[in-house]
Amino acid sequence: xxxxxxxxxxxxxxxxxxxxxxxxxxxxxxxxxxxxxxxxxxxxxxxxxxxxxxxxxxxxxxxxxxxxxxxxxxxxxxxxxxxxxxxxxxxxxxxxxxxxxxxxxxxxxxxxxxxxxxxxxxxxxxxxxxxxxxxxxxxxxxxxxxxxxxxxxxxxxxxxxxxxxxxxxxxxxxxxxxxxxxxxxxxxxxxxxxxxxxxxxxxxxxxxxxxxxxxxxxxxxxxxxxxxxxxxxxxxxxxxxxxxxxxxxxxxxxxxxxxxxxxxxxxxxxxxxxxxxxxxxxxxxxxxxxxxxxxxxxxxxxxxxxxxxxxxxxxxxxxxxxxxxxxxxxxxxxxxxxxxxxxxxx
Numbered sequence: 001x002x003x004x005x006x007x008x009x010x011x012x013x014x015x016x017x018x019x020x021x022x023x024x025x026x027x028x029x030x031x032x033x034x035x036x037x038x039x040x041x042x043x044x045x046x047x048x049x050x051x052x053x054x055x056x057x058x059x060x061x062x063x064x065x066x067x068x069x070x071x072x073x074x075x076x077x078x079x080x081x082x083x084x085x086x087x088x089x090x091x092x093x094x095x096x097x098x099x100x101x102x103x104x105x106x107x108x109x110x111x112x113x114x115x116x117x118x119x120x121x122x123x124x125x126x127x128x129x130x131x132x133x134x135x136x137x138x139x140x141x142x143x144x145x146x147x148x149x150x151x152x153x154x155x156x157x158x159x160x161x162x163x164x165x166x167x168x169x170x171x172x173x174x175x176x177x178x179x180x181x182x183x184x185x186x187x188x189x190x191x192x193x194x195x196x197x198x199x200x201x202x203x204x205x206x207x208x209x210x211x212x213x214x215x216x217x218x219x220x221x222x223x224x225x226x227x228x229x230x231x232x233x234x235x236x237x238x239x240x241x242x243x244x245x246x247x248x249x250x251x252x253x254x255x256x257x258x259x260x261x262x263x264x265x266x267x268x269x270x271x272x273x274x275x276x277x278x279x280x281x282x283x284x285x286x287x288x289x290x291x292x293x294x295x296x297x298x299x300x301x302x303x304x305x306x307x308x309x310x311x312x313x314x315x316x317x318x319x320x321x322x323x324x325x326x327x328x329x330x331x332x333x334x335x336x337x338x339x340x341x342x343x344x345x346x
Contacts, residue, residue, distance in 0.1 A: 009177055010312040012184035013123045025076040031120045032069050032081050036062045046102075054101055059193050060087045080090035082122045089113060089129055092119060097133075097140065100151020107153075110137075114172035119179065130169050164175075180276045200270045202249050205254035211269045211277065215319060226317070227312040228327035229292065231259070232334055233274035234305040262295045277323065285312040 024314075039062035046055035068084030071077075095114070096106035110133055118126030139145040141158045153161075198210035220226065233255055240248040252274070259268050259276060266280035280288070293310060299306050309329025311322045 001248040003028040008091055009180060009309050010124065012180050012213060015187070015282055022076070024078055025072075028078045028081050028121060029069065029073075031116075032084075036069075037186065039065070040225070049102075051102065052248065053107070057092055057095070059100070061092055062141050063089050064088055078122075082125055086125055086129060089117070090132065093133070094136065097136065099151065099325055100149075100284055104151055104153055107157075107161065112170045115175065118172060118176040123176065123180070127173075127265055130172070134162075134165060134169055137165055142245070201252050203270050205256050205260070205268050205270045206275070207269065208271050211271060214267065214269075214279075219320060220279075220317060224315045224323065225284070225314050225317075227281075227283055227285070227288050227310060228322040229288075229332040230253075230306055230309050231278065231306050231308045232324065232330050233276075234334070234337060236274040239283045249331070251304055255304060257307065258295060258298050258302070258324065261332050262298070285310075288312060291326075305337065307317055307331075307337050309333055 023261075039058045043058040043062070046052075046058060064084050064087065065081070068080040072080040080215050093106075093110055095101070096109065100107070112129040113133060114126065116126075117129055136145075140149055141153075143160050198206055198213065202205040214220075233251065236248055236251060239251060252270070255276070256270065259278060263280055266278050268279075269277045271277055284289075288310060292310060292324055296306060297306070307330050309326040309332070311326040311329065313322060
């Protein structure tokens, strides 16, 4: 049962962490800053109460968190922050419980651990440290380790606090599980929506919307050369009329798959209808011509034909202008195709 609960939860948490790397760093940085301020505030109160040892612990905790923040800041790595919290909580808060820091008041900080750590820092670490304190409290207050307690807690506190922490842990785990599951479903829905917006449902290729975004976002990476191939499928309209749109979809899917296989590193779009666009960089013109001849041969082996135009440049990578030039070459190629077909028909 626990495997069925924890494994999907850990997978969802991992997906969220990978999907929101920047957001994860920002969130944990802010939590760390709040914790540093909290420890400094408690330091001020410790000075006021002349509690020297508690002052040392709160200042040391603030310093440890600050070091973790500085170490992780350069690469926005959250692990130094997570381990800083782990060390502080396991060492410092264990001492608070055993020795009853601030006349037993410090033990109340343990209540914050389950929800804060699991939600804002690290789910697996949060579960580990939450269970650690749960076991520790029961062993100290109900079990054989009561001899280790150096502070005489009131009997009511000893009786009720472990049960209170157990309830807090149960509610925290349930809340965290629901939050992570809901966020994971939301992200999955967003990805599916993005997929439907930017991809053609028939061929799986990127669509016109994706092409428009590609141009506006400046994603073109062409240091040596850039090539644009404009492809138009011959006879799609006639095939749809003769055999139905299902056969026309099979034609488009077949050609789309052949394009993807022939140009695996390229950006490939279905611009609508029977038009495809291939954008590739750093491919010599001679090599590109050979690849298109090979693609054309494979298409004809499947019983279809295409017309295409290639625009290859070493400089002046104005994409829309290159697409227009490739389109004109494709139209010329298509006109030649129909002329030859008409001659054969006669």
